[in-house]
Amino acid sequence: MIEILTPAELGRAKVSGALVADILHTLKGRSAVGTNLLDIDRWAQAMILDAGAESCYVDYAPSFGRGPFGHYICTGVNDAVLHGLPRDYTLADGDLLTLDLAVSKDGVAADAAISFIVGESKPAESVAMIDATERALRAGIAAAGPGARIGDISYAIGSVLTEAGYPVNTEFGGHGIGSTMHQDPHVPNNGRPGRGYKLRPGLLLALEPWVMADTAQLVTDADGWTLRSATGCRTAHSEHTIAITDDGAEILTLPRGN
Structure with missing residues (x-):
């Protein structure tokens, strides 16, 4: 299913997007050496419910998972890159943490992810990997607009990642979003x-x-x-929800004030 939102629905999407961004921004600020992943999940739950919103993950039970997911946010550490199930793990200095959050408010969902390094240690290879995903995300957004095609976005993203020297998995990627979290079209x-x-x-x-x-x-x-890297290597993940507009693309998942 591919949904085209009405102006009223787009207005609600902007609210959902800002909420996702604000929660991720707050959780990043709270994530420090000694923080437990289960605490991050509890903090996410409290902020989602306090905002009168719903988690897209708690009851999520796709064919590829052992569902329902049962938690409010995905937390991936180091070699865990996608669908990281929160667990009893305490963050250490230099850990590469990925937070992926999808929330629905007033019937419209938004989805975003950030990767960052916890503590004072900043391994150069981890910094470079995060930077590559962020640059690829900006390139994909720049390629999006009315009349462009999904392949244009995929090519822009893939060009940045491959030029940076990273292998690219196309099994999991971007997706349509609207009244539900995962919709067509798939965006490799x-x-x-x-x-x-x-x-x-x-x-x-x-x-x-x-x-x-x-x-x-x-x-x-x-x-x-x-989902983890098969070799145990580190991973990184960056994500925004965007809306195609009459003259380009608007990022919906930026923290308020940005």
Whole structure:
């Protein structure tokens, strides 16, 4: 299903997007050496419910997971890049943490992810990997607009990631979003320009470049959810929800004031 939002629905999407961004910004500020992943999940739960919103994850039970997910946010540490199930783990100095959050408010969802390094240690290879996903995300957004095609976005993202030297997995990528978290069209993180669905004003897309340092192969953790790099290498993930407008694309998941 591909949804095209009305102006009223787009207004609600902006509210959902700002909420997701604000929660992620707050959680990043609270995530320090000694923080437990389960505390991050509890903080996310409190902020979502206090805002009168709903988690897109608690009851999420797709075919590829061992569902329902049962938590309010995805927390991936170091080699865990997607669908990180919160667990009893205390963050250490230099850990690379990915937070992925999807929330629905007034019937419209928004989705975003950030990766950052906890504590004082800043391993250069981790900094470079996070930077590559953020640059790829900006390139994908710049390629989006009315009349562009999904392949244009995929090509822009993939070009940045491959030029930075990272293998690209296209099994999981960006997606349409609206009344539900995951919709068509699928937006691979590599592709051919000029191919795929033509973008229209009112379409919402969640774009999410993610990479693993030295492999494109994923393995599923024993929890049935967490996807890790097959080699144990570090990973990074950046994501925004955007709305296609009459003259380009608007990022909906920026913290208020940015």
